[in-house]
Each structure stands twice: as C-alpha cells, then as structure tokens.
Amino acid sequence: MPDPVRPFLRWRLAAAVALLAAVSAFAWRQWGPLPVSVARLERGPAVDAIYATGTVEPTVMLPLAPRVGGRLAERTVDEGATVRKGQVLARLDDADLAGSVDEQRARLDYSRSQHARAAALAARGFLSSGEAERTKAEMLAAEAALRRVRAQRDYMALLAPADGTIIRRDGEVGQYISPGQAVFVLACCAPLRVTAEIDEEDISRVRVGQPVVLKADALPGKVFDGSVAEITPKGDPVARSYRVRIALAAPGALQTGMTVDANLVVGRRENAILLPASAVQGNAVWIVEGERLRRRAIVPGIRSPQRIEVLQGLDGSERVVAQPGADLAQGRRVRVQAGPR
Known part of the structure; x- marks a missing residue:
C-alpha cells in the first residue's frame, strides 16, 4: 500500500526549493551587483542658446491690387x-473704358477744331474774344476728360x-x-529673412546683432548662419512670445515658407566638460568607483536638451551612470555594461 506521507513530503520539499530560489533571486536583486550603463565625460564647446522655430520669408512682400x-x-x-x-x-476687362477713350478723343478733336476756327475769327474781328475764350475752355476740359479716362483705362x-x-x-x-x-x-x-517667435521668458537675453544658427528639416545636414536684425517691441499676450527677425548671411537653398530651427547664441565656452543631460539628477550624478556607486554633487553650467556643462564637481575622468534609476544607493555594488558614451 502506497505511503501517503511521502507525496506530502515531496510537495513540501519542492515548495521549500521554490521559496529558496525566490529568496535568492530577491537577495541578488537587492544586494547583488546592479547592472548600469556609464558615459564618460567629453570636452568640447558649451553653447548657451535660445531655441525657437521660425519661417523663411521675403523681407519685403507687396500685395498687388x-x-x-x-x-x-x-x-x-x-x-x-x-x-x-x-x-x-x-x-x-477695359472694353467699356476703351469706348470712353474713343469718345473723349473725338470730343477733343472737335473742340480743338472749334477753338481754332473761333480764334481765327476773333483775330479778324468777326468774333468776340469772349467766344474764343469759351471754345478754349471747352478744349481744355476735353483734354482733361481724355486724360482721366486714359488713366482709368491704365488702372x-x-x-x-x-x-x-x-x-x-x-x-x-x-x-x-x-x-x-x-x-x-x-x-x-531685399534678401530672404527668418521670422521667429521667442518665448517671453527668454526675450531679455536677445540682442540685435546676436549670432544665430539655423537648420531646416527640408535640408538635412545643412547649417545656415544669421544674426538678429529686429526685435518687435510689443509681444503677443496670448502666445506669450515676441517676434524676432533674423537676417541670413547666405540663404543658400532656403526657400520662402520653409520652417527652420533657430538657435540664438547667447554665450559659448570652449573646452568645457560635458555630460549627457540624462545623467544629472538634481544637480548631482552617480559615479562608478571600482565596483561601488558614489553620489557626487556638481555645479552645472550651460544646459541644452542633450548635454550639460559641468563647472565644478568633476574633472572629466569619471565614469558617470548614464541613466540613473530610483534603485541606486550610496556604496551599492554595480556591474558596468555597454551603454551610451
């Protein structure tokens, strides 16, 4: 007869093994080396720029009506x-005015002949000078009427x-x-220009003559230089922006109506220490020293959506966690894996 105790013991043994595996996995996740990706710092130019979108347009546009x-x-x-x-x-269509021009021309010819006849008779004493002046006035009026209808036809x-x-x-x-x-x-x-909308929070940093770097999605890989030419004195209270005109150094292949990304350069520092913006959490970074994590405060400088300049806190040789998560802790063991640089 089968022993009913043995299946029960086997079941308890299997459950214990599963529990031990789960505890081991949890302990490994909690205290084992945490895989992280690191990014080494780079040196290069740090550019403080104001970003805006703009449209290429003619400097002078005349509606013709x-x-x-x-x-x-x-x-x-x-x-x-x-x-x-x-x-x-x-x-x-000037058909009606063309007929009016012919009519006024005929009236002018008639009034000229009448005035010539009246002037000749007045000179010989057969007609009063007042009558001759009247025909002259009629001739001048006919000339004015002809000029008027010709001008209307020209319009x-x-x-x-x-x-x-x-x-x-x-x-x-x-x-x-x-x-x-x-x-x-x-x-x-005049040549083409770019009109851009600048957020009211940034307009105080914009100056006439400020250099601008422009890129157009329609022309990938090409960069265009420009400078701030005009700043509108009155902003748009709804959009909370100010309109800025940018003069192009050389329009190149840019065409009227193209949309461009404009970066208005406020400042530039060469040979700056740069790291990915994703690596910074609250003006601090996580550094891998050996196999352990260390949190270090930094003093950030110029920021862009992709990179941040480090003024103090790093010398450029550190390995910085590229995308720190919430599970990082001071002194925790880590295992460096391939990641962005």
Whole structure:
C-alpha cells in the first residue's frame, strides 16, 4: 500500500526549493551587483542658446491690387515668375473704358477744331474774344476728360512696381476683382529673412546683432548662419512670445515658407566638460568607483536638451551612470555594461 506521507513530503520539499530560489533571486536583486550603463565625460564647446522655430520669408512682400473693380480678362504671370519693374502682370476687362477713350478723343478733336476756327475769327474781328475764350475752355476740359479716362483705362492693367518674384496668386481669369483685392503678392527689393517667435521668458537675453544658427528639416545636414536684425517691441499676450527677425548671411537653398530651427547664441565656452543631460539628477550624478556607486554633487553650467556643462564637481575622468534609476544607493555594488558614451 502506497505511503501517503511521502507525496506530502515531496510537495513540501519542492515548495521549500521554490521559496529558496525566490529568496535568492530577491537577495541578488537587492544586494547583488546592479547592472548600469556609464558615459564618460567629453570636452568640447558649451553653447548657451535660445531655441525657437521660425519661417523663411521675403523681407519685403507687396500685395498687388487694382484701384478699380472689374472682371479679370488676362493674367500674364503665375506663382514663381520673376518679373521686372513696369511689367504687365494682369489686365481687367477695359472694353467699356476703351469706348470712353474713343469718345473723349473725338470730343477733343472737335473742340480743338472749334477753338481754332473761333480764334481765327476773333483775330479778324468777326468774333468776340469772349467766344474764343469759351471754345478754349471747352478744349481744355476735353483734354482733361481724355486724360482721366486714359488713366482709368491704365488702372485696368496691373503692373509690377519693382523687380521681384511672384510668391502668391489669388485671381482667376473671368473672376470679378474688387478694388483693393490683391491678385498677386510680390517678393522684392531685399534678401530672404527668418521670422521667429521667442518665448517671453527668454526675450531679455536677445540682442540685435546676436549670432544665430539655423537648420531646416527640408535640408538635412545643412547649417545656415544669421544674426538678429529686429526685435518687435510689443509681444503677443496670448502666445506669450515676441517676434524676432533674423537676417541670413547666405540663404543658400532656403526657400520662402520653409520652417527652420533657430538657435540664438547667447554665450559659448570652449573646452568645457560635458555630460549627457540624462545623467544629472538634481544637480548631482552617480559615479562608478571600482565596483561601488558614489553620489557626487556638481555645479552645472550651460544646459541644452542633450548635454550639460559641468563647472565644478568633476574633472572629466569619471565614469558617470548614464541613466540613473530610483534603485541606486550610496556604496551599492554595480556591474558596468555597454551603454551610451
């Protein structure tokens, strides 16, 4: 007959082994070497910069609109076209005004002939001088009327006020254009610039002439230099920002409308001690000395999202825990594993 005690003992033995394994694993996690990744400090330039996003735009943008209303009869250029000063860009339908010009020209011809006849008769004494003056006044009025309708007809043609590039077109042939309604936007007269929004907390550190380093996602790997040209005196109370204009040293491949990342350089120190920003916890770092952890306070300097300058507390030879967790403790044993440098 099987002994009922033996299965019970085997079960208790298995449970004891499992408990011992769990206790051992817990003890290993608690007191065994903790795996950590370390990052050696580097030396290089520490740049104190104000980060902002901006947009490339022309320095001068002129909306071009007719003085009078009418149907758009012709458009000779489109977006991206390079134009010259005085070039006809579009015409409104001027059929009615063309008829008015012909009518006024005929009236002027008639009034001139009448005045010439009256002046000749007055000179011979067959007509009073007052009558001759009246015909002269009528002739002058006809000349003024002809100039007026010609000017109105000329207003139907939209001309380029300067050399430049058409960066926007809003009118379609056949569309009625109201007086003052922009048909084109002309970029002219000056190179491209960048307009950036600076947080109100940083605007006190921005100065005209300050160097700026720019990068565009559309042009990876390329860096553009610029400088602060203008700072708007009034901020946006809703966005809590100020608008800053940045002059480009050389626009290169930048194009109107591109978004750029702008770093306004406030200060720069060469040969600074740098470490990853992720390694700093409350102005302190964890250092691996032999196989033990040591917490050391530091005096940070220039900060960026990626790196932090160390002014005091480290000499550059230390191995610093790259990403310290909550389980680190003073004097705890660690095992260094591969990680970011």
